Amino acid sequence: MTSILFYGVPEGCSFGSIVALEWTGAPYRLCRVDMPGIVSSDVYAPVNPVRETPSLMLPDGRVMSESMAILNHIAARSNRFGFDPKSEKFDRQNQMLAFLNISFFNAFSPLWHTLEHELEPQAKEAIRTYGIGKVEKAHAQLEKLLDGRQWLLGDEKSFADAYFAGIARWNDFHQVVDRKQFPALNALYERLQEDPAVRFAWAIEHEEEAKTTGKFLGHVSLDEALAEVKQAA
Ligand SMILES: N[C@@H](CCC(=O)N[C@@H](CS)C(=O)NCC(=O)O)C(=O)O
Secondary structure, eight states, rough: OOEEEEEEEEEEETTTHHHHHHHTOEEEEEEEEEEETTTTTTTTTTOOOOOOOEEEOTSSSSSSEOOOHHHHHHHTTTTTOOOOTHHHHHHHHHHHHIIIIIIIIIHHHHHHHHHHHHHHHHHHHHHHHHHHHHHHHHHHHHHHHHOOSBBTTTTSHHHHHHHHHHHHHHHHHHHHHOOSSHHHHHHHHHHTTTOHHHHHHHHTTTOOOOOOSSSSEOOOOHHHHHHHHHHOO
C-alpha cells in the first residue's frame, strides 16, 4: 500500500506535509477531510482519536498524527531532507519546527477562536486584540531566528520551510501584520510562493488543477482510506 495523507480543509496546517511529500518524490495519496464537520465526527476517529488533521497512513496501514512527527517521519526516509539525528542540522530543524508548531501556530489560535465561536462584540474585540499582539510577537521572533538567512536552516530549504509556508499564510487570512515589516520572513514567504510544491498544495486545497512535481498518485475517499486503515488493524 502507498501512504495516505489525510489533509484538512479549509486553510489546514496539513499544507506543510503536502509540500514535504511533494519535495521528497516518494509516492503518496491524499484524502481530503472537511473541518470541522468530518474531522470532529466519529467516522474520522480511527484515523486520529484526537480528531485533528494532518494524519498519515503508512504503507503498512499504521496511522500517525502530529505535524512534527509526520514531517520527521517523512524526512527520515528521504535522502535529501533527512538529517543524522546526532547532527547540528537535525537539532536546528527540530528547534525551528517546534517554534513554528507551538509559538507561531498558537499565536493564531485567538483569531481562529473569534471566527469559529459566537461571541459578544466586546469579547470578540478583546480576543482579536490579544491575538494580533501574539501574531506580531511571533513574527518578530521568527525574524530574529531567521537572522537574514535565505531559508530557515540556512542555504537550503528544509521541512521547516514547508511547514512555515502553511502556517504563515494565516496572517493573510486574518489580515494581521504587514509582512514587509519583517524583511527576511517576507522574502522567505515570497520565495516559497514560487515553489512548485507550494503551488501544488494550494491548488489541491482549492480543488483547482494541481500539477505534481513529486509522486502524487491521486485522491482516495475517506471510506476507501478507512478500509486500508482497518485492514492493517
Ligand atoms: N498539534 C497538531 C495540531 C493539529 C491541528 O490543530 N489541526 C487542525 C487544523 S490546522 C484541526 O484539525 N482542527 C480540527 C477542527 O478544525 O475541527 C499538529 O501539529 O498536527
